[in-house]
Amino acid sequence: MNDVPALKQADCGTAVSGATDAARGAASLILTAPGLSVINSAIDEARRIFGRITSYTIYRVALTMDIMFLVVLSSIFLNFQPLTAIMIVVISLLDDVPIMAIAYDKVRVSERPIRWQMPKLLGVSATLGFFSIVQSFGLLLAGFEILGHSAHSAAFGLTSTAQLQTMMFLQLVAGGHLLLFVTRTERWFFERPFPAAPLFWAIVATQALAVAICAVGWPVHPISWTLIGFVWAYNIVWMLLMGAIRIAAEKFLDYDTLRHRRSIRMLNRSLRSRMAESMRAARRS
Structure with missing residues (x-):
């Protein structure tokens, strides 16, 4: 019974096979077989x-x-x-x-x-x-x-x-x-x-x-x-x-071509170098 508000609020409330009638009524999906593997x-x-x-x-x-x-x-x-x-x-x-x-x-x-x-x-x-x-x-x-x-x-x-x-x-x-x-x-x-x-x-x-x-x-x-x-x-x-x-x-x-991957690596390398320079500047200050 305590699960009824949560089942009603969820995007897709799921009631298990042995749920109460109230939980079944509030759920969007009712399982007819035991367990959750059916999901x-x-x-x-x-x-x-x-x-x-x-x-x-x-x-x-x-x-x-x-x-x-x-x-x-x-x-x-x-x-x-x-x-x-x-x-x-x-x-x-x-x-x-x-x-x-x-x-x-x-x-x-x-x-x-x-x-x-x-x-x-x-x-x-x-x-x-x-x-x-x-x-x-x-x-x-x-x-x-x-x-x-x-x-x-x-x-x-x-x-x-x-x-x-x-x-x-x-x-x-x-x-x-x-x-x-x-x-x-x-x-x-x-x-x-x-x-x-x-x-x-x-x-x-x-x-x-x-x-x-x-x-x-x-x-x-x-x-x-x-x-x-x-x-x-x-x-x-x-x-x-x-x-x-x-x-x-x-x-x-x-965006998975060789040119795109090179561009991403170059961008990441540039960001990492800038972060390292900022950290070094912070330590000096």
């Missing part, structure tokens, strides 16, 4: 959910920028539509499967309380989105270069603009889903925690389906296995670059 579990799970939401936000912003600017820039500067309407619909459907699997992903639990840092979140997502545009537009320019040379066109099996559209369709599906491995963690994507099985196999399944669609040619124009392999090799190289870009962006926005 730790709840905090850990909340931070995992926060990490998954952050991963989804970065991925969604970056991928939306990629598709939007690719279509706009190619239409303006190249007078070419890189995607058909049906391709955009299929991309959206294929993206929905791994996006739903993000809810089951394994994420690193932060040791400290988490707060929304919107400038950092938008900065990282915009940076990845910009380089995703460079990635997609670079492949589109390479496709036009291949089409312009008969020898290269025959070697890659790229002979028409319809096949070029299919190539860009595969690049956006494969590159977008590989980007999920980059956005899900602030560190290198091949470090722990590894992706959860539902997310990993969802990406594998959608990629296999996308490759089959491009090889068979439904509802897109079919392309050769050589061109499919080229697109995948291109995306894997860019996935490594994106991982490095993500880490660099995180360090820059957290």
Whole structure:
């Protein structure tokens, strides 16, 4: 009974499982199991959910920028539509499967309380989105270069603009889903925690389906296995670059770059030297 005023005043008053009715009524949170370990579990799970939401936000912003600017820039500067309407619909459907699997992903639990840092979140997502545009537009320019040379066109099996559209369709599906491995963690994507099985196999399944669609040619124009392999090799190289870009962006926005650390050390050294001079002056006086 003596705890009721404190429970009412607290930001989040917590009543244990065996508390009195008065304490339960005053508390904001009532534990149903003995002990306090459930609080730790709840905090850990909340931070995992926060990490998954952050991963989804970065991925969604970056991928939306990629598709939007690719279509706009190619239409303006190249007078070419890189995607058909049906391709955009299929991309959206294929993206929905791994996006739903993000809810089951394994994420690193932060040791400290988490707060929304919107400038950092938008900065990282915009940076990845910009380089995703460079990635997609670079492949589109390479496709036009291949089409312009008969020898290269025959070697890659790229002979028409319809096949070029299919190539860009595969690049956006494969590159977008590989980007999920980059956005899900602030560190290198091949470090722990590894992706959860539902997310990993969802990406594998959608990629296999996308490759089959491009090889068979439904509802897109079919392309050769050589061109499919080229697109995948291109995306894997860019996935490594994106991982490095993500880490660099995180360090820059957290003021953790080598230049920032040098500046902090210089400032601290200057402050320590000034304090030492003040102490020496005080002793002399």
